[in-house]
Amino acid sequence: MTPNQQNHSKVKRFAVIGNPVAHSKSPQIHAAFAKQTGIQLQYDLLPTPIEAFESVVERFFAEGGSGLNVTVPFKERAWTMAQGGLTERARVAGAVNTLWWGDDRLHGCNTDGVGLLADLHLLGVDVKGRDVLLVGAGGAARGACAPILEAGCTRLHIVNRTEQRATELHQHIARELPHYAAQLSSGGLDQAQGLWSIVINATSSSISQAAPNLPGMQYMPGALAYDMFYAAHDTAFLQAAKAAGADRTADGLGMLVGQAAAGFAIWHGVTPEIEPVLTMLRAQLSHS
16 A cells, blocks of 8 residues: 555545445534534545455545545454554454554554443443343444443343354454453354343344344343434334333434544544534434
8 A cells, every 4th residue: 555645635535435335424424523623624425346445445545535434344354454553442343443544554443332332321321230232243243342341241242143253253352352251152143032231233134124033032121222223213123122122222323423523533633522413413313
């Protein structure tokens, strides 16, 4: 990869890269953060063919780009690209959602878990002492594991449609954070049985308006069902959660804004306010 020329441009250029990416709220979020902080920037959508991710990233930075947000399905490939400049959070996660160029190399961080914990805090939900069921083992789930464990959960059980993916994530996190190995477990979706106080859907099932089949899974009194996906109305997962007895439900819009704020802080050295932007987006969703 060739060094970028970002210092030659007054307005730094950023983008969100993914497939699909047309639905992304990231340009609007970063524009709102920029207005808050008085920072000038350009932020675009960068739809990318599955086979072209690495070449598109290289070209973006070679042409003077300053930073990329990475979304489905490229977070693990971004981690591989940024091997020489991973933050501790990214190294442990095995996935990257924030890229930037500096000191003649590509850097990567994962702010998904930070965004999730920030949103849970806004919701008044404390992970400490809770049994947490994490559904999914992709890039978003990877970013959530370490922050959930570090927040003091009693147990983190990872389940996935393909059980091997859950096992691989379980083993990766246990290897990176051996002092949390005793709190970790994993299995297929049919191994989600038990009582849970927090259930987090990190799969893309809600995009196709379907809920993961979790036989034997039960919600404790006062439990929270959290979907990392967001929509104007309850997602299929949240509808199923309410029907199964979840007392509280929340979608992932707050997580989206929280992880964006953490990425913005990495790029610009200033942390924007989350709540005004979240309120704006929620109002827009309710009228859509």
